[in-house]
Amino acid sequence: MTRTFAIAASIAIAAAGLSACGDNAAEAPAEEQALAFTVDNARLVLPAVEGNPAAVYFDLTLGGEKNYTIRRADVEGAERAEVHEFSEWDGEMVMGESAPMNMTPGETVNFEPGARHVMAFNLSPELQAGGTTEVTITVLGGDKFSFPAQIQAAGEDR
Incomplete structure (x- = not known):
């Protein structure tokens, strides 16, 4: 009987301790800061020849107070996507995958034809x-x- 009482008392004490922990856990966690990007004029232009990649163009503006480095892009309905840009190589302008791109608050980067853009490869026929x-x-x-x-x-018209 004493052992049963001791077990019951231990359970009651543990439950009270856990409920006290629960009060702290009920506090709302700090909200994650959302990325302060805005986008205008976003469009995916389908390829003229089936099987070729599509191009995605848009104007990306960074608000807020923090710098960010763009590492990659993904497009729903594409098997893969890459951020591309033109650069000079051996005296000629060539298109290739972009290095990570730093943005500062207030900056707008234009993803546009003939310049930086996103290439979307192996498109779903649903697009x-x-x-x-x-x-x-x-x-x-x-x-x-x-x-x-x-x-x-x-x-x-693009």
């Missing part, structure tokens, strides 16, 4: 002109920012 897809930018450290992009046919 059709007139629809939308989601583009995700990943910054150094792994935080992500996603936004919708209108899907345009190859011949539409």
Whole structure:
């Protein structure tokens, strides 16, 4: 009987201790700071030739007070995506994958034809002109920012 009482008392004390811990756990955690990017004019332009990659163009502005380094881009409905830019190589302008890109607050980077852009490879047949897809930018450290992009046919005004 004494042993049963001791076990019951131990359980009651443990429950009281856990409920006290529960009060602290009930406090709302600090909100994670959302990435302060805004996007305008986002569009994915389908390739003129099936099987070729699509291009994604947009204007990306960083607000807030913190610098971020863009590490990669992903496009929903594409097997893979790469941030590309033009640079000079051996006296010629060539397109290739971009190095990570630092942005400072207040800066706007234009992803546009003939300059920096996102290439989307091996597209799903579900990506059709007139629809939308989601583009995700990943910054150094792994935080992500996603936004919708209108899907345009190859011949539409960019």
